[in-house]
Amino acid sequence: AQSVAQPEDQVNVAEGNPLTVKCTYSVSGNPYLFWYVQYPNRGLQFLLKYITGDNLVKGSYGFEAEFNKSQTSFHLKKPSALVSDSALYFCAVRDRADSSYKLIFGSGTRLLVRP
Amino acid sequence: AAGVIQSPRHLIKEKRETATLKCYPIPRHDTVYWYQQGPGQDPQFLISFYEKMQSDKGSIPDRFSAQQFSDYHSELNMSSLELGDSALYFCASSLGQVDTGELFFGEGSRLTVL
Numbered sequence: 001a002q003s004v005a006q007p008e009d010q011v012n013v014a015e016g017n018p019l020t021v022k023c024t025y026s027v028s029g030n031p032y033l034f035w036y037v038q039y040p041n042r043g044l045q046f047l048l049k050y051i052t053g054d055n056l057v058k059g060s061y062g063f064e065a066e067f068n069k070s071q072t073s074f075h076l077k078k079p080s081a082l083v084s085d086s087a088l089y090f091c092a093v094r095d096r097a098d099s100s101y102k103l104i105f106g107s108g109t110r111l112l113v114r115p
Numbered sequence: 116a117a118g119v120i121q122s123p124r125h126l127i128k129e130k131r132e133t134a135t136l137k138c139y140p141i142p143r144h145d146t147v148y149w150y151q152q153g154p155g156q157d158p159q160f161l162i163s164f165y166e167k168m169q170s171d172k173g174s175i176p177d178r179f180s181a182q183q184f185s186d187y188h189s190e191l192n193m194s195s196l197e198l199g200d201s202a203l204y205f206c207a208s209s210l211g212q213v214d215t216g217e218l219f220f221g222e223g224s225r226l227t228v229l
């Protein structure tokens with residue numbers, strides 16, 4: 001069975017500082033990995049995905065994520081945080097060995113960027 | 116660009132009533148997914164449809180049913196509503212059964228059961 005863990009309920013960072021939001025996954029096969037962002041009372045917006053190839057994936061709004069197979073991690077990063085980045089971030093996984101195409105989401109991490 | 120449209124955006128119902136949520140996928144998208152997000156929770160997969168056929172089923176209660184129509188829009192029908200059904204219900208769409216593809220989410224329908 002697929003699962004995603006986001007160990008931090010909340011991450012606090014000062015504007016201009018780098019940020020990291022952690023995600024680890026568990027799948028029976030190889031994973032497809034995704035990051036989504038959710039602003040209050042809004043839908044989930046796609047940020048980036050890892051399918052294959054380069055372990056460092058670049059996405060929207062300056063975000064990037066690094067796939068680490070040995071550590072089964074896919075941490076979200078940004079070199080310089082903005083106050084407007086404050087939101088709820090979800091990591092999601094799809095197992096290539098699974099015939100289903102649904103995404104399984106982690107519990108979410110609230111990012112708070114202070115001015 | 117057109118996005119996933121969900122209606123209604125907000126719905127208030129009494130216990131034991133019924134509710135119907137509608138989802139209009141992005142044009143040409145033939146796959147629809149329904150998720151339920153409780154307060155402070157992650158989105159939980161309910162059910163999905165591909166080309167008007169159910170393609171996968173998750174933790175959807177027997178009181179709920181869904182279908183996808185010929186124009187690819189989908190409806191989630193919920194009966195005998197319980198307080199615990201209060202949640203944000205998301206619909207997402209994608210083009211085909213492509214395992215590398217991301218899902219595109221609507222803004223959600225917030226159901227409150229009193």
